[in-house]
């Protein structure tokens with residue numbers, strides 16, 4: 001069995017570790033590229049959301065490289081995501097590819113579903129071994145997110161441009177080569193130390209929250225690496241959507257059925273939207289309110305054009321902007337989005353946010 005799965009930011013590394021530990025041979029699709037996007041766009045329904053097109057492109061490229069099994073998340077929901085697996089399977093079969101698709105329900109009983117999937121991939125695997133493979137992947141996922149958060153803190157302040165990015169990349173390369181939990185922790189701690197030692201400027205930076213649809217927020221190819229672009233403009237970003245946070249919630253907290261409401265995005269969203277609209281729509285609204293309450297300098301909403309949950313959220317944002325006086329930029333992306341246009345809009349927004357902050361501080 002040669003297993004593949006779609007790209008989603010830095011999630012590929014922990015996922016590959018887990019699957020290989022479980023005994024699978026993994027075929028990573030080539031990194032997202034113009035070719036990936038044009039393949040997905042060519043064969044996907046025209047009006048479907050961008051993540052569908054890119055993940056379809058990933059599957060085609062991985063099948064071309066010999067993969068025979070696709071590992072794909074699914075789950076009933078209020079948006080198109082619930083149909084991805086079925087529709088993509090049909091398209092790929094019509095194109096003549098032969099493969100098996102292993103779909104894992106990520107909307108409930110996520111941990112059990114993952115362990116069961118690992119045992120399907122490697123039939124001889126015991127529950128204990130499946131649990132060990134899961135633990136390895138989960139530890140790596142947490143490590144990657146910790147490193148990324150530190151990268152976001154250091155990068156806008158660094159004295160030498162690209163210093164933090166270079167360290168982050170070399171740590172990610174080292175993580176690719178380790179095989180055990182103590183090794184992951186050692187690489188993580190060493191990487192955190194290296195990032196913390198990067199010489200930084202002491203001048204204050206702008207703080208902007210990045211919210212929106214999870215795939216677009218996590219996958220840098222889609223937004224021409226918006227986080228790096230903002231950091232180069234002296235902006236510290238907070239993402240609020242980290243895979244390890246999602247995993248902790250869905251693996252453990254949800255299973256305990258204890259949902260503290262106070263201080264959550266859902267509670268903060270209530271004056272503007274008081275029900276789930278699918279995807280991260282409710283969270284986008286609520287977290288924007290929380291950003292305003294926590295004195296963020298601005299918020300950027302990222303979403304694929306035609307994404308229903310984020311379109312609902314987008315319609316609430318002007319009211320929040322007016323009520324709570326927080327600048328908000330909404331950026332829709334599709335296969336025609338270019339880096340130059342994105343850069344221009346970011347520069348204009350950051351300039352406005354920075355002038356506004358200076359005026360507030362009486363400078």
Ligand code: SF4
Pocket residue numbers: 049050051079080081213214215278279280304306307308309310
């Ligand atoms: S959240 Fe939006 S972009 Fe993501 S799958 Fe659903 S409709 Fe598509």
